[in-house]
Amino acid sequence: MSEKRSKAPLIITAFLTFVLGLVLGYAACIAKITYEAKSLMDEVYANLDSLSSDENMQPVSDLVVRVSSSQFAWHFQYARPDGKLGPCKLELVTEENPVGIDRQHPDAQDDWVSQELVLPCNSEVTLALTSTDVIHALGYLPDFYQQDAIPGKDRWLSYPVPDQPLTGTLRCVQLCGTGHDNHTAPYQFVGNDEYKDWTTRQRFPAKP
Numbered sequence: 001m002s003e004k005r006s007k008a009p010l011i012i013t014a015f016l017t018f019v020l021g022l023v024l025g026y027a028a029c030i031a032k033i034t035y036e037a038k039s040l041m042d043e044v045y046a047n048l049d050s051l052s053s054d055e056n057m058q059p060v061s062d063l064v065v066r067v068s069s070s071q072f073a074w075h076f077q078y079a080r081p082d083g084k085l086g087p088c089k090l091e092l093v094t095e096e097n098p099v100g101i102d103r104q105h106p107d108a109q110d111d112w113v114s115q116e117l118v119l120p121c122n123s124e125v126t127l128a129l130t131s132t133d134v135i136h137a138l139g140y141l142p143d144f145y146q147q148d149a150i151p152g153k154d155r156w157l158s159y160p161v162p163d164q165p166l167t168g169t170l171r172c173v174q175l176c177g178t179g180h181d182n183h184t185a186p187y188q189f190v191g192n193d194e195y196k197d198w199t200t201r202q203r204f205p206a207k208p
């Protein structure tokens with residue numbers, strides 16, 4: 001009995017050391033996970049910041065179209081003929097200016113807005129995907145994997161328009177509110193001549 005009693009402090013010390021080791025190991029794991037999660041979030045936020053609508057970041061392209069989503073409509077801002085897309089700002093969004101285009105900016109002077117996405121077949125188009133309210137996502141375009149539209153940011157995407165004329169409906173694929181099911185817009189891929197006619201009609205609409 002006396003031998004057993006003399007070993008008790010040793011067993012207790014070993015047990016406490018074991019428990020302390022577990023606690024320290026657990027704390028180290030939590031600290032590592034927290035650090036890695038923070039680094040990941042910093043990286044995500046840095047990438048979000050890089051998606052600024054700063055006009056200086058516009059890639060060079062023959063045709064640039066801003067695809068602006070909102071609850072529950074799509075608007076398409078065309079940059080022709082100067083090839084530069086005028087900037088947009090959330091604070092400028094109104095019923096008359098649903099994209100929030102800064103009309104004071106020189107690049108915005110000749111931009112127009114359509115509720116239909118019309119693109120010339122067999123061309124490489126640059127899309128600036130954005131949102132004016134909540135997160136939406138563009139989907140149901142041929143040869144295009146769905147992409148998120150983030151409020152107040154342009155996501156620059158390159159879109160190869162298919163060779164053949166096509167008419168269809170693009171959709172929002174992010175649950176964005178009660179009208180999500182109707183968050184759609186028509187699109188058309190047309191030949192070059194038809195595209196030029198369409199742009200002329202948009203720039204110089206017939207007077208009633």
Ligand SMILES: [Cu+2]
Pocket residue numbers: 069070135136137172173174175176180183
């Ligand atoms: Cu939506």
